[in-house]
Amino acid sequence: MNTEFGISIKDVHKEFAVNHTGIASLKSLLVFWKKRTLVKREVLKGISLDVKRGECLAIIGKNGAGKSTLLSLLARIYKPTSGTINVNGRVAPLLELGAGFHPDLTGYENVYFNAVILGLTREQVKERLPSIIEFSELGDAIGAPVRTYSSGMMARLGFSIAVHVDAEILIVDEVLAVGDQHFEKKCLQRVGEFRDNGGTILLVSHQLKSVEEFADRCIWLHDGNVQMTGKPAEVVAEYVKEG
Amino acid sequence: MRKDLKELWSYRELLFVMVQRELRIRYKNSALGLIWSFLNPLFQVLVMSLAFSIFLKVGGKSHTVYMLSAYLPFMFFQTCVLDSSQSILLQLPLIKKIYFPREVLPLACVLANLIHLLIGFVIFFALLLFVYIMDPRIVPFQINTVFLPILVLISAMMATGASLIVSALNTFYEDVKYIVTVLLNLLFYMCPILYYAENVANNDTNLKSNFLLYKIYNLNPMAALTHAYRRVLLAPKEIDLGAGLHAHWMPFPLKYLIVCAVFSFCLMVFGYWFFNRLKWKFVERP
Structure with missing residues (x-):
């Protein structure tokens, strides 16, 4: 290659x-088997x-x-x-940030989930967590459920995760x-x-x-x-x- | 398939985090949290035994515990299949953005429910202990319980297979979920949960047909498995069939359980193969 x-x-x-x-x-599918309009x-x-x-x-x-x-x-x-x-x-897609956030989980829990989806191990996430939080400038809000975030906050967190996964x-x-x-x-x-x-x-x-x-x-x-x-x-x- | 398995293994961290998330989300906004995993089936069974002991007047005094021993594993299977039927559709926005092996989604449902089942069993044994403390003449524990992990393994294989198939199909045709609900309802009555396998063994049709009915009945893998759960968890000398009849326990359905184990394993392998064949089509669903 x-x-x-x-x-x-x-x-x-x-x-x-x-x-x-x-x-x-x-x-x-059954009714229109013959004339499916695909x-x-x-x-x-x-x-x-x-x-x-x-x-x-x-x-x-x-x-x-x-x-x-x-x-x-x-x-x-x-x-x-x-x-x-x-x-x-490794590819890190920045397509529509925060796509995988769950509204009921805290920012912290969502960082875990999203970073692991993008290919980090839990160990690595733990190491980078302070840096991710600092870059996102969320401060204490990281412990609040994501449903309370503004769209700007969500986008910032999403971006911060994506640039920390070593793609x-x-x-x-x-x-x-x-x-x-x-x-x-x-x-x-x-x-x-x-x-x-x-x-x-x-x-x-x-x-x-x-x-x-x-x-x-x-x-x-x-x-x-x-x-x-x-x-x-x-x-x-x-x-x-x-x- | 080996390539898929290898990839799945490399995403084991994600599977772990997904299970964790699944467990967190379910009871996120409830005060009792994980205890609901046990309270749900318990209340269900209490409602059923209310009807049985007061209105129908069948079943002995520990009918509730017998029902619970069979209902917990059945409920595991049922929630696995129903949860995972929605798992792909609910995460479609995520699937459209980021790549990861799609089978992680239904598998996470199965694993999360497996944890609920284990919690259920822990509290089940606590209940037995309570019975023992209340009346030390009754010793509800028995040595056969060491085989419980084998049964749980068979259950997990069966649930994995069924969940993979249902989740893949339901992504394309949402009718599947409703059909499955009906089938699960049928399966519920085809298994010795509300009644005993001995009811089937001792009924007229079975005796006249020279135990043919009982044999056919046990060929349903879920029925054999449910019966096995009962035999492994509880050991009474005889059971109350209702209408003043009593019967001895039928022997442990080992033969049928082996059939069930082979079936479950094949179902799991087939389910995985089937899911992998369809998984690339999920995002392109017309």
Whole structure:
């Protein structure tokens, strides 16, 4: 396996079955066996992509272009319909922070759970707990149930966990703008540090300015295909022109 | 399947934390906490024995304890299957964000319920001790109880298999949960919980058919297992069949228990295989 690349994707297709009658039920299965309205929709139509270690790749494109599907494939949430995906290293998805929080458990208990899901052992969580709590700036609120948190607090805690799990690859889906100005700056700084230490970053954003500032390379997805790859400034300029 | 098992092993920390979370969440906002694990089946059984001893006038004076000894393991199976039927659907938002072996979810349900079962047994023995202290002439403890862990193991395998299958199916067709509820209700009456296996052994149909009914009855793995639990936990000399009839205990159903153990093991392996075949489809459910 080539270890120069953090991520290597070859000719990946992804199809989803779309059911027009809504959630499947046994009744609809039995009654409409003959005329099931399962429509296949191809979301990714043959994507090939290599991302070097330590590179920051931005993905831009319209809604429904397949950006999030691509990231989910890399996070191993889906299996591709065809093609191969090689990911070297642990992936920490920053997709919608705090996805796994349980409202009735305290912040402390949720940190445990989320960090272990992302691949830490309980021992490691225990070691990093002070640092996680300090970064999140939650203070004493860490002992309160998460249902009492504001959305900003939840996002801060989620981000704090994700950057403490020693991932080699960070997947950032439109979530850098969490919390207030002060925390956003801190996040960006932390992500920068992560990159300086040789971490690979995949960034999906509609904020074209931050893409230009942050990324080394940019790809533009259009309708499941790679429309253009290149320097962020050039790709963004072309993307804006297209409108 | 070996690859899946290896991966599951590497996520054992997550399984542990998930069980811990499961236990915490269930009684998070209740004052009595874990004690409910025992109080629930106890009250259930008390209600049932109220009807039996006052209205139906069957069962001896310790009918309640007999029912409890069979009801605890049955309840374990039932809550495992019902809890895990929802486990994937409830965690769908999480599954859509982060990768982890999906079988951790139903397995955590089974393990958490296993802990509830063990707590139930501890309090069950405390109850026996109470009986003994109240009347030292009755010694409700017996040596066979050392085989209890084997029965619990069989129960756990059966519950794991059933939970994996039901949780996978219910993710696609939520009707499954309702069908399973009906089937569990049927299973409840097909097992010697409210009555004794001896009732079946001594009824007319069985005697006329030369014990054929009893044989068929015991082929239900859950019935054989429930009977075994009773024999291992309690040892009376004879039991009250109702209507003034008394009968000796039927022998320990070893033959049927072996059938049950093999069945449970196969169910577990099949369940795991079945779950793994479907688990990649969970997030893509149309």
